Amino acid sequence: xxxxxNIDPRCAYCRRGAQxxxxxxxxxxxxxxxxEGSCRRFRYDPLKRVPPRPAPLETAQLKESDFSL
Numbered sequence: 001x002x003x004x005x006n007i008d009p010r011c012a013y014c015r016r017g018a019q020x021x022x023x024x025x026x027x028x029x030x031x032x033x034x035x036e037g038s039c040r041r042f043r044y045d046p047l048k049r050v051p052p053r054p055a056p057l058e059t060a061q062l063k064e065s066d067f068s069l
Contacts, residue, residue, distance in 0.1 A: 016042075
């Protein structure tokens with residue numbers, strides 16, 4: 001999921017941008033841009049993308065029989 005080809009372009013994980021605050025990115029081509037913004041010059045950098053946190057395990061619904069063969 002992190003390295004997929006059809007990624008939605010966002011300045012937050014563009015190779016040409018550097019995040020300067022929580023809401024702004026300094027772009028080499030366009031200057032200060034919002035994190036959600038994008039342009040035609042977008043180049044994906046997978047190391048800048050933070051994947052979503054995994055869902056917590058719901059242990060209250062599990063029983064002892066769920067773990068036996």
